[in-house]
Amino acid sequence: MKTLKFKMTTAALALTVVACGGGSAAPKAAQPAAKKATPAASAETPKEAVIESSVTYTYNPVGKRDPFRSPLEELDRSQQNVQVTACSEPLCAWDLDQLKLVAVVTGDANPIAMVEDPAGRGHIVRRNARMGRQGGRVTQILRDSVTVTEYIPTEGKVIPNPVSLQLKQDSKRDPAYDLMQGRNWGE
Numbered sequence: 001m002k003t004l005k006f007k008m009t010t011a012a013l014a015l016t017v018v019a020c021g022g023g024s025a026a027p028k029a030a031q032p033a034a035k036k037a038t039p040a041a042s043a044e045t046p047k048e049a050v051i052e053s054s055v056t057y058t059y060n061p062v063g064k065r066d067p068f069r070s071p072l073e074e075l076d077r078s079q080q081n082v083q084v085t086a087c088s089e090p091l092c093a094w095d096l097d098q099l100k101l102v103a104v105v106t107g108d109a110n111p112i113a114m115v116e117d118p119a120g121r122g123h124i125v126r127r128n129a130r131m132g133r134q135g136g137r138v139t140q141i142l143r144d145s146v147t148v149t150e151y152i153p154t155e156g157k158v159i160p161n162p163v164s165l166q167l168k169q170d171s172k173r174d175p176a177y178d179l180m181q182g183r184n185w186g187e
Contacts, residue, residue: 087130089131091117099132100165101113136151
């Protein structure tokens, strides 16, 4: 049994020396030392197994949720923030049904719209602008409408309520009106 262990250890040591580039002379010299080197060879193996990598990973917690905090706490905080924030902008003085969409400019990365209040004053509106008594935010501006999303807090959750303001077509202008002559085509 001892000779089998000796032969296996010698063969393993010879293969490692050859694999490391020791050449053919090294296994012959390593055979007498194999009896003494068996404990040392097993101690050197973990050192050789350590592989160093040139890539280091760094953790960036920006924008990530704290994994040790309950998601229910974050939901409660967001409800408190929605309830506490009051709208102090001029368009928050009126309900959304009192406001009238007058004009829309699209075709740009930041479309804008003009909203008229009941007093007849025009207000320029962009995305994320606040308007309405509920403090809704403008979420979408299309070529003929503006969508305002109001967030209504209820028990346990916040319900989004999208409201659309439509652009009214001008009914005074006749489509057959000649601008050069100042009269309709049929006259």
